[in-house]
Amino acid sequence: MKKNTIVSFISNNLVPLMFVLICSVAIPLSGFSFSYLLAEIVTRIARNSFLILSLLIPIMAGMGLNFGMTLGAMAGEIGLILVSDWQIWGIPGMILAMIISVPISILLGTISGKIMNLAKGREMITGYIMNYFINGIYQLIVLYAMGVVIPIVHSSILLPRGYGIRNTVSLLAMRQSLDNLLAIRIGTVKIPLFTFIVIALLCLFILWFRKTKLGQDMRAVGQDMEVARASGINVEKTRIISIVISTVLAGFGMIIYLQNMGNLSTYTAHSQIGMFCIAALLVGGASVDKATIGNVFLGVTLFHILFIVAPSAGTKLMGNSMIGEYFRVFVSYAVITFALIMYETKKRKALREVGRSLGLSQTRLSQSKQA
Amino acid sequence: MAESPLLEFKNVSKSFYGNNVLNGISFTLNHGEILGLVGENGAGKSTLMRILFGMNVIKETGGYEGEILVDGNLVKFDNPSEALKAGIGMVHQEFSLIPGFTAVENIVLNREPQRKSIISEVFGPRLNTLDRKKMDEISQKSIGTLGVNINKDMLISNMPVGHKQFTEIARELTKKNIKILILDEPTAVLTEKEADTLLKSIKEMAKRGISVIFITHRLQEILSVCDKVLVMRDGVIVRETPADKTTVREITKWMVGREISGISAENNESKIQNKKEIKKIMSVQNLWVDMPGETVRDVTLDIFEGEILGIGGLAGQGKLGIPNGIMGLYEAGGKVFLNEKEISLNNPRLCLDSRLAFVSEDRRGVGLLLDESLEWNITFPAMQIQNKYLKMLLGGFIKWRDEEAIKEVTEKYIKELSIKCTGSQQKAKELSGGNQQKVCLAKAFALEPKVLFVSEPTRGIDVGAKKLVLDALKKFNKESGVTVIMISSELEELRAVCDRIAIVSGGKISGVLPAYTDSEEFGHLMVSNVV
């Protein structure tokens, strides 16, 4: 009995356990000091948690991992570009960028949600392709419309040709303005207290949201669309709302992320963010249909430990730092692949389980009769 | 009684695509009355209830004729929520519960008591928080009235079936102003004890003024709980009687009894006698099949060479599971012998190799390649299994499709079965149901089987086509001497075509009788061990 629970614990938490294992090998190899690692981890938790938390609500609504969170990230970036052109600095600049990002996020989220409703059962791949599609439109706006249709004053962010935004937009004026607010230093570790307060507020929001009528509807829709529809829940609208919320939160998350970075790579900052957030969430033990706040923090910690130590460990092990870099990319893809495969096989197994148990009972029945 | 009845049907009729399924239905239901509705499958019970509940399918297929009155007011429900508003609740055969929710959450689904907050004032009432305490109270009360002991905080997925059923009923009861509760075979999944509890609570509900329409195949239950029994057959009400003035036997007779046309008893008898000298072609022993909704539990059956064996029974009793299990489409166990040789189960290929063929009841799902031509549909199995219609190139290394042979054979079957189509290249999805069924038969015929299973050959096709299909089957049986096993919900159809009829009830064969036997006998077998 006890053995059984251990086995099921391992099989249910295979990904996090694997990561703990890899990290426990890689950390000593890398030769980083504990305090350095701790400082880095704290920074990264503050930087990434908000973004990853934005993934939770669509999972609740049964729409899987929202690969389309990138759309929100783009909305946030547009906000930041405009704000930095208007020279609004610091926290007011962040707030303004968030306010600007909201309508864009809502628009993109609605489009994305509507398209996903047309592609039920294929939400993830659709969301994933949506990234590329909207990225095209983002480029159209940022590379061609800004400076022409949308006025951009400062030549420091414009391309020399007079329109389009440069590859990098400096966010020096708001760099870590949120992180430095109420920041505490313990030894060499800086704890960005206020950022953590914001993240905690989001966690509270998510917990509260689960208790609302809308949250309950989302859970219902996520489990069985048909039953939910029969009971009078507007399934399509509920699903769209979940995507919209996720997109808006991802926009905020991106702004928090970028204020920490201190600069914005206009055309590449968002392209991988979805992938890395999803990988981190999955590393924390989440699956396509179930994710908790705990998964987020465990995931972001484990995933980023690997990210920090991999290049240096790779150098020690193979004599080539690129190996480590490729390794961590490989790991993030592999984790997503593994989680997706687990999800699909679990789904099929659950279906077969019912049959098998019935089959067994029937065989026993007929055997006992014959005996 | 000055008061008008709670519910009144006046001359309600309904037809689907020209098929009359309901004809001039009139009845009344008083406050606190329990009405038992019985009838064979296809008698029109479900359609009647769908009309009452305002299901979309009714409206989409052109609505209905006649009038329905609730409390003396004329109503016409366009969708279920209107019916709900008018106080009509329905418990379906399939559970409409959310598996990962607790009983409480399911009972108040989408009607949760809520608390307002500032946020919900701005963003709308969907951001109200749920009032868990009140939810619990409501559910507990509702479960209490049912008189059962269900853990309200248990997840539905962890519940035994009976508790799921009670949860659904409890949900209907919490609906405000519920006046009429439709229970569609609620006891089918219950143990005897649970069924008793349910019956008790139905009576309890009636005492509180809720009227109940109770549909079941367990006639004993009808007699014990109902005030009034309606017996339906072929879309009409054949009898309306107070429950205490009738017997199970009588009801059965009303349900199935009717004049038999185009069948001569003697003919059948002689055929059977001839059969006795003929050897067993197939023998099924202790077969179980896990087919959702059509579970076969323990079937033992012998089939004689050259006969047409009918398998009948009520829906959900497992008759469809038999051919699907033998042919390897659903997981099965037990033993099946063909000409004394055992056939291994769960492998469609081996069955087909030993010259069994199957025409599935799921015509569009399993039976046809809807997006492909008739040629493909008809020749595909024979090509794959028997290497027919192929040209062997390079000494058989390349098996090239022989388009000419394919066209030829397709046209032969189109002619033989008079399939109405624009040509052998037409896509299967463009044909009508009857012609699609003929294509399915042609596909099986092309395999030249020794034993042919035909499942629900006339389901969903119009009357004219029905006859053609059945005739084609009979002709095939007579001319090629092929043993045919026909599974159908329509007893009369079986009696017209088959030599012997096996009745399945509760996943077991409850009896095999010659086709000329009185239909009343079959009726008894059908309900003998209904689960």
Next chain:
Amino acid sequence: MKISKKFLYRSISILVIILLAFFMFVIGRGHTIYFDNKTFESQNLTYNSVYRVDLMVKGELKGQIFSRERISDTCMGQSFNFILKVIESRGDEPKEYEFKIRIPYSWDGVVINLPALINGAEENVYMSKFIPTVVETPSLEDDVVITDEFMIDPVL
């Protein structure tokens, strides 16, 4: 009635957000302020540079500006408070001045001439708009792209 109530709440909340945005525009507007300690002539008056000025903002020493030097500081919002400790010539006792200046919203950069300011000149005398000398970044490739370590970029 119910709808109008909801509508009211919603419009109020939207209004609040717009106001918040507007407020952010005001308080978040950043300016770079350049302090010049240079001899300055205006309207036939000459303001001579001083030996050293210590710039204090919010009690923090931002810099010491010697004669003919310039330092810059940033400020958010349109009013800027600072304290100057002026040492007229080497060895003098510092004199403390407190200033509160208003910066025009549309100016990104502002040059303040300290001698003029200390000697009580008009605002349009001591304050002028900073016009950056345009330094063209030669090409895109020179832009240093700093990202997180996310390097693979499968964009079509």
Next chain:
Amino acid sequence: MGKTIIKTDLIDDNNSFMGTVKSAVKSFGLPRLIISLFLLLMFILAPFVGANFFTQLSNTLNRFSWNAVLVLAMVPMIHSGCGLNFGLPLGIIAGLLGATLSIELGFTGATTFWMAILLATPFAVLFGTLYGFLLNKIKGGEMMIATYVGFSAVSLMCMMWLLLPYHSPNMVWGYAGTGLRTTISLDGYFNQALSGFLRINIGHLSIPTGALLFFGILALGIWAFLHTKTGTAMTAVGSNAKFARACGVNIDRVRALSVIMSTWLGAVGILVYEQGFGFIQLYNAPFNMALPAVSAILIGGATVNKASITNVIIGTFLFQGIVTMTPTVINSMIHMDMSEVIRVIVSNGMIIYALTRKSEVSK
């Protein structure tokens, strides 16, 4: 019973002209129509902006010949119902292994090309078998998993390119002596091995006959395969898997076979691409290869579960036409290089369109 009205079987009263046009547009697909018209417009406009029509056509044909085989690699998997082959990078890796091994083993000239195909084949079969086995375990979720299997494989290979003991001085980093370069020039190996063969030059028009011929042979092979017994089974599995199973077809085997075929075609496809392009691109390059191929076949009229050789030809031509024409025409017209962005929007828009269509299999 007597009242039953027998319905006529065939309903075809929609003979009006408008109806015909509408149904024609519907069957062709509105997005496809727009893309075709757009490309046509490009060709018409080309002379006005000073681009030679025949040069443009040659460019398009050239790019067509590079990419057509990669697009063809979509066909078997779509046919067997495995969906769009987002896992194309797997085949590409097999092809890259073939190409690098062929060079490493010291072959030169056009022989490298044929040796590369030969060497890539066992890898393609191996990868395809494993990949097919995996896809059979996760029926219904193929596309998303295929994408990430492809990505995982590419990033794993990134490490391998560094670690595998290659020595050919033309391929490894000069200073380290180990690890393959990101791009390897094919001069002296199979650069233009096919395209140069029987090349026809008439004025500005230049036709890469060899490459087109090679594609033709492969396409013919696929066409022929689909006419065999196994090919028929493959189509049936894609069209209705339940039907095929009930007819005794071993679905898993057919699907695995289709995956192996797709993977092999992907391997050959990348080799054909490289011989035209003149370089082997390693490391992250395979990431970007799947989506253009997917959208090309969709533009050609394929759906998530139906595809034909015609779809491949039309789709590749339209897609590559847009890729080559838009930079020239649009840039000279509005002096903005928007071609890349247009391509991104068009190709991904097409994939989204295909994903949102109710799957064509009538259930």
